[in-house]
Amino acid sequence: MDLRPLSPALGAEVMGLDLSRGLAVAERDAVHHAWLEHGLLLFRGQDLDEAGLVKFGRNFGDLEPPPASAERTRAETRGAAAPEVWIISNVVENGVAVGALGDGEAEWHTDMSYMAEPPKASVLHAKEIPPSGGNTSWASMTAACRALDPDLLRRIEGRKANHDSSYTAAGQLRKGADSVTDVTQAPGAVHPILRRHPETGEEAIYLGRRTNAYIPDLPVEESEELLDALWTHCARPDFVYEHVWAVGDVVMWDNRSTIHRREAFDAASRRYMIRVQIKGDRPV
Ligand SMILES: [Fe+2]
Numbered sequence: 001m002d003l004r005p006l007s008p009a010l011g012a013e014v015m016g017l018d019l020s021r022g023l024a025v026a027e028r029d030a031v032h033h034a035w036l037e038h039g040l041l042l043f044r045g046q047d048l049d050e051a052g053l054v055k056f057g058r059n060f061g062d063l064e065p066p067p068a069s070a071e072r073t074r075a076e077t078r079g080a081a082a083p084e085v086w087i088i089s090n091v092v093e094n095g096v097a098v099g100a101l102g103d104g105e106a107e108w109h110t111d112m113s114y115m116a117e118p119p120k121a122s123v124l125h126a127k128e129i130p131p132s133g134g135n136t137s138w139a140s141m142t143a144a145c146r147a148l149d150p151d152l153l154r155r156i157e158g159r160k161a162n163h164d165s166s167y168t169a170a171g172q173l174r175k176g177a178d179s180v181t182d183v184t185q186a187p188g189a190v191h192p193i194l195r196r197h198p199e200t201g202e203e204a205i206y207l208g209r210r211t212n213a214y215i216p217d218l219p220v221e222e223s224e225e226l227l228d229a230l231w232t233h234c235a236r237p238d239f240v241y242e243h244v245w246a247v248g249d250v251v252m253w254d255n256r257s258t259i260h261r262r263e264a265f266d267a268a269s270r271r272y273m274i275r276v277q278i279k280g281d282r283p284v
Helices: 025-038 050-060 141-146 150-156 220-234
Strands: 002-005 012-015 040-043 086-089 106-109 121-128 136-140 160-164 188-192 194-196 203-205 240-243 250-254 258-262 272-278
Touching: 002 025, 012 025, 025 040, 025 050, 025 250, 050 121, 050 272, 136 141, 141 203, 141 220, 150 220, 188 194, 250 258
Parallel strands: 012 040
Antiparallel strands: 002 012, 040 250, 086 272, 106 258, 121 250, 121 272, 136 240, 136 258, 160 188, 194 203
């Protein structure tokens, strides 16, 4: 396999692998190594069904089921043939949304970071894409960490943040959740704002999503101001790779060292993606 960097900040395209054949041990190790080094890997021209995506994901660990509170679960839509797979789609069939996140913008976030042990990786495979729009951008939080100015670094050192679990990145209230009116009371998980990557040893800024985030022990106003400053820093264009999707793309990224967002797309077009998540550890 050959690697081609996708941007100065992060990401590499992997060429010469047909994922539907499965991975030999040496290939799996090479993919794992490249993924750690680049934070994100792109495999173009793949054709995996749900079982194939599950099999690919399991090369790198046990799979994390989709959010239990997803507004539609797999079992409710098309039968639980592959319960590990989460459908990300705006497609509506017989009045029922077959997937999650709709067609709107999804704000910068880390997948499922409201869990105590969030998934280390997400793998997303494009089956149908709109003619334009719906690009996904990733930002390197190791690059953002290295570029922190000393004042901002001093203000976050030793601090934690609560990662709210009430809303999806698309701003939808999750099934069974109450709307948040006081960020100090938001449910979710508290994680360190700076974390050390358990496999590379690199330090990264770890943020879930801006909405309803809160830094415990700070007055709300101060927490809001500090989080705004952090998010402005982390979304700097020089940390970002923006991906224009094509059918057949498989993108596998590291949730411990990157954040991502999705732009909106035309509601009249179809976008259909399948995703698996690989279990991770408690951030430290
Ligand atoms: Fe996401």
